[in-house]
Amino acid sequence: MAEYxxxxxxxxxxxxxxxxxxxxxxxxxxxxNPFIRSIAGTLRxxxxxxxxxxxxxxxxxxxxxxxxxxxxxxxxxxxGRLVLPGLLDGEHxxxxxxxxxxxxxxxxxxxxxxxxxxxxRGMLSATESGFHAMNAALKARAEAGDASARPEPDGDIRQxxxxxx
Numbered sequence: 281m282a283e284y285x286x287x288x289x290x291x292x293x294x295x296x297x298x299x300x301x302x303x304x305x306x307x308x309x310x311x312x313n314p315f316i317r318s319i320a321g322t323l324r325x326x327x328x329x330x331x332x333x334x335x336x337x338x339x340x341x342x343x344x345x346x347x348x349x350x351x352x353x354x355x356x357x358x359x360g361r362l363v364l365p366g367l368l369d370g371e372h373x374x375x376x377x378x379x380x381x382x383x384x385x386x387x388x389x390x391x392x393x394x395x396x397x398x399x400x401r402g403m404l405s406a407t408e409s410g411f412h413a414m415n416a417a418l419k420a421r422a423e424a425g426d427a428s429a430r431p432e433p434d435g436d437i438r439q440x441x442x443x444x445x
Contacts, residue, residue: 315410
């Protein structure tokens with residue numbers, strides 16, 4: 281079975297909590313994220329999300345991955361599939377690693393596997409460009425300290441806000 285991995289990373293001068301709040305403020309994502317244009321659903325292992333991405337130079341697409349891991353302030357991981365398992369599967373991961381007070385390393389990666397990986401190389405290259413664009417935008421937003429990008433205190437998913445439990 282073919283496999284293709286994209287791993288990107290960036291250092292951000294902001295707290296892990298700040299970066300997490302931006303990643304999980306689904307309603308505010310459209311304001312800053314050039315790659316993941318929207319997410320809806322509940323952040324709970326086993327739940328399904330609806331994710332809309334727009335890779336640079338490509339048409340947008342919506343997929344419905346299953347949440348695998350939610351570790352607030354540290355990790356969000358999901359698994360998306362094209363129609364059937366084994367055709368084109370993508371395990372997407374956001375990792376937040378505190379480096380020191382008010383600074384983190386953000387890693388954004390995805391491991392693609394399945395029979396169609398070879399045919400999807402053009403889309404995967406655009407996806408990697410999208411990861412880099414999102415990382416830079418996340419850094420800019422987190423370092424700007426824009427309080428309007430933070431989720432409501434209860435973290436509820438209503439109107440697209442994430443709930444982590």
